[in-house]
Amino acid sequence: MKQTDFNQIINRHHTGSVKWDFIDRYLQLDETDLLPMWVSDFDFQCPLEVRQALHHRVEHGIFGYSERDDQYYQAVMDWFSKRHQLPLQREWFTSIEGVVPGLAILIQLLSQPGDPIVIQGPYYGSFAKIVTLNGREVLENPLAFGPQGYQFDFDHLEACFEQRKPPLLLLCNPHNPTGRCWTRDELTQLMTLCSRYGVTVISDEIWADLLLPGETFTSVLHLDESWQDHVISATSASKSFGLSSLRISNFLIPNDQTRNAFVERLNAHGLDVFNALSMTAATAAYQQGETWLDALQQYLANNRRWFEQALAYAAPWCKMTRAEGTYLAWLDCRALGLDDNALQQALIHQSKIAASMGVSFGEQGKGFIRLNLGCPRQYLESAIAGLARLKPSL
Numbered sequence: 001m002k003q004t005d006f007n008q009i010i011n012r013h014h015t016g017s018v019k020w021d022f023i024d025r026y027l028q029l030d031e032t033d034l035l036p037m038w039v040s041d042f043d044f045q046c047p048l049e050v051r052q053a054l055h056h057r058v059e060h061g062i063f064g065y066s067e068r069d070d071q072y073y074q075a076v077m078d079w080f081s082k083r084h085q086l087p088l089q090r091e092w093f094t095s096i097e098g099v100v101p102g103l104a105i106l107i108q109l110l111s112q113p114g115d116p117i118v119i120q121g122p123y124y125g126s127f128a129k130i131v132t133l134n135g136r137e138v139l140e141n142p143l144a145f146g147p148q149g150y151q152f153d154f155d156h157l158e159a160c161f162e163q164r165k166p167p168l169l170l171l172c173n174p175h176n177p178t179g180r181c182w183t184r185d186e187l188t189q190l191m192t193l194c195s196r197y198g199v200t201v202i203s204d205e206i207w208a209d210l211l212l213p214g215e216t217f218t219s220v221l222h223l224d225e226s227w228q229d230h231v232i233s234a235t236s237a238s239k240s241f242g243l244s245s246l247r248i249s250n251f252l253i254p255n256d257q258t259r260n261a262f263v264e265r266l267n268a269h270g271l272d273v274f275n276a277l278s279m280t281a282a283t284a285a286y287q288q289g290e291t292w293l294d295a296l297q298q299y300l301a302n303n304r305r306w307f308e309q310a311l312a313y314a315a316p317w318c319k320m321t322r323a324e325g326t327y328l329a330w331l332d333c334r335a336l337g338l339d340d341n342a343l344q345q346a347l348i349h350q351s352k353i354a355a356s357m358g359v360s361f362g363e364q365g366k367g368f369i370r371l372n373l374g375c376p377r378q379y380l381e382s383a384i385a386g387l388a389r390l391k392p393s394l
């Protein structure tokens with residue numbers, strides 16, 4: 001086994017990969033020869049240390065009921081303390097297989113059917129899905145888009161709070177799809193408002209480790225301690241280390257009552273058993289994956305810089321928004337003058353790219369697309385060649 005080579009092309013077909021094997025089924029397309037730049041998982045092998053730990057565990061050969069052990073907790077706590085200067089308390093931990101299912105259960109627990117729940121558009125599509133499928137209403141507080149990039153619209157947010165009295169706000173930090181990593185000042189302003197109106201903030205921090213050079217991540221748990229009763233942070237090693245199908249995520253809930261109620265809900269669904277391989281992988285990643293993650297971040301930063309420059313040259317009509325984190329590119333395609341359906345058709349038939357269409361991120365995403373830059377450079381070259389085939393109609 002070798003350490004990951006980020007330039008290596010690895011065939012992911014016939015591995016049950018949603019991104020590579022299910023383009024036609026999920027996107028309802030007939031085309032199968034598209035470059036998949038949609039789902040946010042990357043096309044790199046996970047760290048060698050994680051693969052070795054998994055091999056070792058598989059060799060053991062017994063996969064009975066399993067529970068998170070001391071090593072698991074310590075690995076997560078050490079990681080957050082070292083990487084983000086965030087001391088976590090062990091009693092805050094609750095775990096569930098994924099961030100999205102955890103968010104859904106918290107929505108059920110902390111709001112009533114019909115309640116409005118605030119999300120900031122353009123938003124990660126699963127946020128709207130779990131809000132509406134759980135019988136709640138999406139109350140959108142669109143991000144303001146200006147020369148400084150995307151920012152919270154606090155005036156609109158306050159009006160939402162006053163008029164609709166939502167119990168919850170779902171925050172995404174760093175933000176999918178824009179890549180904004182909210183600053184301490186922005187989060188402080190947000191929390192000041194939320195605490196004035198009694199709104200609990202569930203912060204999805206799954207992208208926290210994937211920052212561009214020089215950027216820092218601020219968790220809701222970094223903020224004033226007096227707010228801790230009203231914040232929840234959702235984390236996972238899955239995005240950082242490419243472990244999305246090895247399901248385990250942590251919800252850090254400082255409020256005892258909320259945490260106990262959440263754990264009770266998990267028990268009520270029999271969700272109190274953990275996957276041995278998931279825990280092995282997450283523990284190894286947090287314990288031994290730091291050098292690998294540094295190298296990944298460097299590769300992703302270079303990918304982003306290269307892509308932005310190539311785009312400016314080959315497809316100047318397409319504007320890339322400034323990001324501080326994630327490996328997602330949020331691209332403004334409105335200069336093409338196409339509606340979203342025509343834009344998708346052009347991407348499929350002319351560019352040969354399977355993109356995430358901006359409209360799936362709500363109203364604010366119209367005319368935009370999201371591309372996943374977490375791939376070997378060679379794929380980015382194909383994507384640029386494909387985008388260069390599109391021309392704005394004069």
Ligand SMILES: Cc1ncc(COP(=O)(O)O)c(C=O)c1O
Nearest residue numbers: 040098099100101124176204206
């Ligand atoms: C913001 C955000 N939250 C959650 C998820 C998915 O998390 P999980 O697979 O743990 O449910 C994603 C995946 O793209 C995401 O972007």
